[in-house]
Amino acid sequence: MNHRQLLLALLLLTACTLASARTIEMKVNGLVCAFCAQGIEKTLKALPATDQVYVSLENRIVAVHLKDGSDIDDATLRKAITNAGYSVVGIQRTDTPLDVIRQRARHD
Numbered sequence: 001m002n003h004r005q006l007l008l009a010l011l012l013l014t015a016c017t018l019a020s021a022r023t024i025e026m027k028v029n030g031l032v033c034a035f036c037a038q039g040i041e042k043t044l045k046a047l048p049a050t051d052q053v054y055v056s057l058e059n060r061i062v063a064v065h066l067k068d069g070s071d072i073d074d075a076t077l078r079k080a081i082t083n084a085g086y087s088v089v090g091i092q093r094t095d096t097p098l099d100v101i102r103q104r105a106r107h108d
Contacts, residue, residue: 021093024077025063025101030086031055043080047072054098056105060089063101 031037037055040062044053049070054063062081064072078088 021095022066022068023063023094023096023098023101024066024072025061025092025094025096026077026081027089028060028062028081028086029089031057031060031062033057036086039084040081040086043084044077047076047080052098054102054105056102059105059108061101061105063098065098 028040031040034057037057040055041053044050044062044064047064049066049072050064051067051070052065054065055061064077066072074091077091081088
């Protein structure tokens with residue numbers, strides 16, 4: 001396999017992974033209380049593509065599980081969280097279920 005073919009294969013693999021990602025995990029600054037968590041959860045649940053939301057104050061994690069066949073672009077997520085008074089430090093798309101993210105957050 002030449003250099004070009006390898007690069008193309010990697011790009012296709014990345015595109016397939018992002019297209020199949022059903023969970024969006026974000027690092028968010030400014031979360032300090034249960035009221036904060038409830039506000040973010042309510043805001044993100046109002047988005048049509050959202051199935052479930054998980055917020056960990058201790059770990060500053062906000063995770064959104066998407067409905068089948070749905071997606072939310074990063075700009076929409078950043079705007080929703082910024083408008084609620086918080087700042088997004090990072091966004092990662094993954095296939096990790098919310099239950100696994102919850103368990104990981106409890107052990108961190």
